[in-house]
Amino acid sequence: MDHLDQLEAQSVFILREAYRKLKPLAMLWSLGKDSNVMVWLAKKAFLGRVPFPVMHVDTGKKFPEMYAFRDEYSKKWELDLLLGTCPPVEEMDPSLPPAARSAARKTAGLAAMIETHKLQGVIAGIRRDEQGTRAKERVFSPRGASHKWDIRNQPPEFWDQYATPHEEGMHIRVHPLLSWREIDIWRYIEREGIPLVDLYFAKNGKRYRSLGDQDITSPVESNASTLAEVIAELETTRTSERSGRAMDHESEDAFERLRVAGYL
Amino acid sequence: MTASLPSSLTSFVHQEPATPIVIVGHVDHGKSTLIGRLLHDTDNLPDGKVAQIIASSKKRGLKTEWSFLLDSLQIERDQGVTVDSTRIPFLLDKREFVIVDAPGHRQFLRNMITGAADAEAAVLVVDAAEGAREQTRRHAMLLHLIGIRHVIVLLNKVDLLAFDQAKIEAAEKSVAELLKKLDLEVALSIPASARDGDNIASRSDQMPWYKGPTLTEALAQVPLPASRADLPLRLPVQDVYRFEDKRYVAGRIERGRLRVGDTVIIGTQKTPAKIASIASWHTAPQVSAAAGQSVAVTLEPDVIPDRGDLLHKQDTPPVAASRIRTRLFWLRQEPLRVGESFHLRLATAEHAVTVAAINSVVNLDDLTEYAGEEVPAEGFAEITLAAAETILFDAFAPGTADGRGVLVDRQQRIVGGAPLLGPAAIAEGDKLIHPTGSTVTEQDRARARGHRGGVFWLTGLSGSGKSTLARTTETALFAEGVDVTVLDGDTLRAGLCKDLGFSEADRTENVRRAAEVARILRDAGQVVLVALISPLQSDRALARQILGEEFAEVFVDADLATCEQRDPKGLYAAARSGKISAFTGIDSPYEAPVRPALHLKTSAGSVESETKTLASFIKETVKLSGALKARS
Structure with missing residues (x-):
């Protein structure tokens, strides 16, 4: 087994644990590269099907290419797609810096979907290497009734034994990609032939390395227009993946505050 | 902007799985500093990170604090303590590692376990001047217990010993002796100063007497994990799926390998079955699979294992x-x-x-x-x-x-x-606690009675109608041949629980006893109706823990005004006049169920109709499955 085989086997194990232990369960599909890999892994785990709903929490501000991708692949992949909306930015915590405040809409939209569908498990595609606070996450991360992430009081997690919900109203965030790195994602996409929105590939000297809302995501300088070129670029790059995400950089703790409140 | 390596070349880079290395040691012996320094000296930091650390350090009036790199959570920076383990991918001459930083504070032991449990090797950081401390011993013990045998001791802060060979070697000896007691072999002992980078990625010119490897050289020598594929087969069943008329047994192979056509034995029932196929999606067809792989197999004959059953070969049983x-x-x-x-x-x-x-x-x-x-x-x-x-x-x-x-x-x-x-053998003097299992199975009992056992937990305010409904439903079900019992709060308190009062702790104990009794009756095949205010969600969660999946919460819901008006036992009047205290709904909270299995609104409905609803819900829940009926 090589590195990718090992990551795949571990993610499949995690997805099968989630499917067995958490009901109702749903997967978040942000339409980005990581969540496409996650849908793919679910199809591997469940022999060609995704046996739970896939949710897109729609901020209404994604790129048109992303909506087109969603419509095409939700059909091709036979996904049980649930769409959720987000409240307007005016309803968000005004003490947050502007981009973080805009991103907080997604937290509120997600919370509403969890409430509506009474979800016990939500599968999300975050990775440890993306951001310092995500590096502290558990594979099964319990959230109380308020959806808050209690970073100071996380349960022990070892030997593939995961937390289970033990109180009414709590849910578990499941993170099957936690150990993957950005370059693993790309190598796996190349190996498996997983489709992607073409915003990830360079046009006119720019490409998106991470995709979020149109107004708070910016492209990076790049000439990488194929998978092989993107991989080659990542092997030598020295900037971080989320450098184009405005809410990560507004203040030292803006992103941590978002995550404690339930952001992904 | 990028070197354009052909993809045929890049796909051969870094193919081995990353090696997890855990860094442990007593608080303040310099773990986080070591990791920060290591990442910096080996060129594993993204641009801008060093500038960010320098700025953060300056802001807090410190000289460059490498540990800030890891302690990227605000709360940690302000307190100067690592609260949770962090995993950082790290590349060293094409070999990938994952550095696990585990916190040193005692109360954070569980986080350290979380970080260290799957490591291949460990770096034990010991302050050379201070020597082994309480957490050094604790962490070493843990390394021993989780089976990490490749331990590198990093004697840190040797600058405080003025790089003196005799003093450093004395410190090294005392640590080695300690670890020997734990059956932990020290693979290497490296004198170093993490803050200044001595013997981390480059050789220190302060210790010409030291001829051993630097830390990076030592990491490169960590052996790759041994393959588990040559051990006897162990496949613990994770789940069983039925997709489109086919049954799949899913699980991850922990040891050994299996091939299509192999005969395996399923768990304690010792049923043999043949591996008919290894199923997959978007993967080349497989005829064999080995330890580490998550598989889904079909069996011939189509027996149905349970989660937790261990599949193994006949001649190599566990x-x-x-x-x-x-x-x-x-x-x-x-x-x-x-x-x-x-x-x-x-x-x-x-x-x-x-x-x-x-x-x-x-x-x-x-x-x-x-x-x-x-x-x-x-x-x-x-x-x-x-x-x-x-x-x-x-x-x-x-x-x-x-x-x-x-x-x-x-x-x-x-x-x-x-x-x-x-x-374990049963030794004399052991306290002989050995729960016995019944040989009469749940299915046997269900078949004999014509229904399964079950617990229906009626919660609601005093006066909402729990006891009334429980009794009318008991009568209705009994008339239809259901073996049914009621556990009523007042009845329990008159006998089994008469030592208990109404404090929160006593109420919890009351709930626990009711649940334990209900479990015994349920396991004996009875339908049990528990009528208990059980006002706290946490108490009902406890009952659910004791009773497991067969627990059905029934919310008997009447508004407070209605209950107070009914007041069948005169308790509301007594509570209002202050004769009793801590009365649910008056001066003690009632937490309504969030997702009850059944929600009965008794303010409006009649007892007859509610009884009907509850009785039919119960009958539906405990009825025999088709297969059980057919066999009976």
């Missing part, structure tokens, strides 16, 4: 025992005593176990063992677990991923890690 000796690291803040019950989660299996004996406890001051009555908070011990059923297992050995379980309590919290040692 150990079968119901009393098991195990090492233990205990994560709870209260001590552990003989007689406590838990669930032992072992791979995908879950067994009810009781602590039958505490064989020895580790004294963390000198690492000796003593005979103790209890395992102290966050202590280490060897204990014996007794189960009601036979457990199939392999003793834990370093380099294998199974053979070690975790203990979970009633609230499903993981409270301990237990690498299994082997079967």
Whole structure:
């Protein structure tokens, strides 16, 4: 087994644990590269099907290419797609810096979907290497009734034994990609032939390395227009993946505050 | 902007799985500093990170603090303590590592376990001037228990000893002696100064006498994990799926390999079956699979294993025992005593176990063992677990991923890690706790009665109609031949629970006893109606823990005004006039169920219609499945 085989086997194990232990369960599909890999892994785990709903929490501000991708692949992949909306930015915590405040809409939209569908498990595609606070996450991360992430009081997690919900109203965030790195994602996409929105590939000297809302995501300088070129670029790059995400950089703790409140 | 390597070349880079390395040591001996320095000196930091650390340090009036790199959470920076383990991918000459930074503070032991449990090797950081301290011993003990055998000792801060060879070697010797007591071989001992980078990625010119490797050279020598594929097959069943008329048995192979056509034995039932196929999607067809792979197989004949069943080959069975000796690291803040019950989660299996004996406890001051009555908070011990059923297992050995379980309590919290040692004989003097399992199965009982057992937990305010409904429903069900019993709050308090008052603790105990009695009756095949105010969600969660999946919460919902008006026992009047206190709904909270299995609104409906609703809900829940009926 090589590195990718090992990551795949571990993610499949995690997805099968989630499917067995958490009901109702749903997967978040942000339409980005990581969540496409996650849908793919679910199809591997469940022999060609995704046996739970896939949710897109729609901020209404994604790129048109992303909506087109969603419509095409939700059909091709036979996904049980649930769409959720987000409240307007005016309803968000005004003490947050502007981009973080805009991103907080997604937290509120997600919370509403969890409430509506009474979800016990939500599968999300975050990775440890993306951001310092995500590096502290558990594979099964319990959230109380308020959806808050209690970073100071996380349960022990070892030997593939995961937390289970033990109180009414709590849910578990499941993170099957936690150990993957950005370059693993790309190598796996190349190996498996997983489709992607073409915003990830360079046009006119720019490409998106991470995709979020149109107004708070910016492209990076790049000439990488194929998978092989993107991989080659990542092997030598020295900037971080989320450098184009405005809410990560507004203040030292803006992103941590978002995550404690339930952001992904 | 990028070097354009052809993809044929890049796909050959870094193909080995990353090697996890855990960094442990006493608080303030310099772990985080070491990692920051290591990442910097080996060119593993993204642009801008160093500038950010310098700015952060300056802002807090410190000289460059490498540990800020890891302690990227605000709360940690402000307190200067690492609160949770962090994993950082790290590349060293094409070999990938994952550095696990585990916190040194005692109360964060569970986070350290979380970080360290799957490591291949460890770097134990010891302040050369201070020597081994309490957490050094504790962490070393843990490395021993989780089976990490490749330990690199980094004697840090040797600049404080003026790089003096004699002093450094004396410190090295005392650490090596300590580790020897734990059967931990020190692979290497490296004198270093993490803050200044001496012997981290480059050789120190302050210690010409030291001829050994630098830390990066030492890491490069860490052996790759041994393959588990050549051991006897162990495939714990994770789940069984039925997709489009086909049944798939899913699980991850923990040891050995399997091939299509192999005959395997399924768990304690010892049913043989043949591997008919290895199913997959978007993967080349497979005829064999090996340890580490997550597979889905079809069996011939199409037998149905349960989650937790262990698939193995006929001639290489695992150990079968119901009393098991195990090492233990205990994560709870209260001590552990003989007689406590838990669930032992072992791979995908879950067994009810009781602590039958505490064989020895580790004294963390000198690492000796003593005979103790209890395992102290966050202590280490060897204990014996007794189960009601036979457990199939392999003793834990370093380099294998199974053979070690975790203990979970009633609230499903993981409270301990237990690498299994082997079967235990019943010794004289052991407290003989050995729950016996019945040979009459649940199915036998259900078939004889014509229905399954079940517990229906009626919660609601005093006066909402719980007892009334429970009794009318009891009558209705009994008339239809259902074996039914009511456990009523007042009845329980008159006898079994007459020692209990109405404090929160007593109410919880009341709920616990009711749930335990209901469990016994349910397991005997009865339908049990529990009528108990049980105002707190946490108490009902406790009942759910005791009763498991067969627990149905029924919310008997009448508004307070209606209940107060009904006041069948005159209790509301007494509470209002202050004659009784802590009365639910008046001066004590009632937490309504969030997702009851059945919600009965009794303010409006009639007793007849509510009885009908409840009775038919119960009959639907406990009716026999088609298969059971056909066989009866």
